[in-house]
Amino acid sequence: MCEDVENLARIAALETEVAQLRHAITAHATVDQAMGVVIACSGATPETAWEILRDVSQHTNIRLREIAEHIRQWPHCERLPEEVRHALDAAVRARCVSAPAAGV
Template structure:
């Protein structure tokens, strides 16, 4: 019985890790969209995504999914668009101008 419980726990952990990897890939792709859109560093793109998430009271991975799809569907929910339009200049103004995007 103990081994069955252990197997079930490991299967649950594997499912959680798969979900985390998928969510991280979505966030990374959304960061790329923000970098291309705003001309910011990866660190600033992360901060922008976090700001949009906090200001819309929406999970970051959901914001990332909207922004990841934005170049293809050319649409963002109004609330996300307004929060992004506010976050980009606020973060870009406070970010150091490096002239290049550093490696991650």
């Protein structure tokens, strides 16, 4: 009987871990796609695109995954929440203007 309870607890823990891993994979893909949008719109490098997303998240106090989802959908809906748009504009200006030009 005790072994059955241990097995059920182990199964429940594994199911929770699988759900968390699935969520992480989805979140990672969303962030990667948002980085692609930032790169396409600003010419930023992948590292700079990541920093821009992080900056926008920190300056708006919105979770990075939610920022990434807004930016990922932006080309389709052609609209960003105003707070996100302003923070994105500021982050791109700060990160892309101060970054050294390629080949210099």
